[in-house]
Amino acid sequence: xxxxxxxxxxxxxxxxxxxxxxxxxxxxxxxxxxxxxxxxxxxxxxxxxxxxxxxxxxxxxxxxxxxxxxxxxxxxxxxxxxxxxxxxxxxxxxxxxxxxxxxxxxxxxxxxxxxxxxxxxxxx
Numbered sequence: 001x002x003x004x005x006x007x008x009x010x011x012x013x014x015x016x017x018x019x020x021x022x023x024x025x026x027x028x029x030x031x032x033x034x035x036x037x038x039x040x041x042x043x044x045x046x047x048x049x050x051x052x053x054x055x056x057x058x059x060x061x062x063x064x065x066x067x068x069x070x071x072x073x074x075x076x077x078x079x080x081x082x083x084x085x086x087x088x089x090x091x092x093x094x095x096x097x098x099x100x101x102x103x104x105x106x107x108x109x110x111x112x113x114x115x116x117x118x119x120x121x122x123x124x
Contacts, residue, residue, distance in 0.1 A: 006048055010057040014066060018059070034068040045071050045100065052102040068099040
């Protein structure tokens, strides 16, 4: 998806969840902790993280970290000692510190520790 489409989508999610709070009636869920975004590679992740930091997306006040980002290889590369993609061999990998906020801090799901995102480098 091109960046203008992503910007429109991010703004729509933020408006629906943060401003209108329509997720309560639409899904019966409150609060929504995060909208999870998967990027295909490191530079793409950096670009969409920067997009999510724009005031049009994050609002003018405190940035709440609604959008969390992950890079596909953390899910699809083969797990150690396995020929299966990691997400099939180790489904608990979704809980690892692979989720980055727009400020590039990495968090496990649910958030416990904070790490720093570096494109092309796996988290600890």
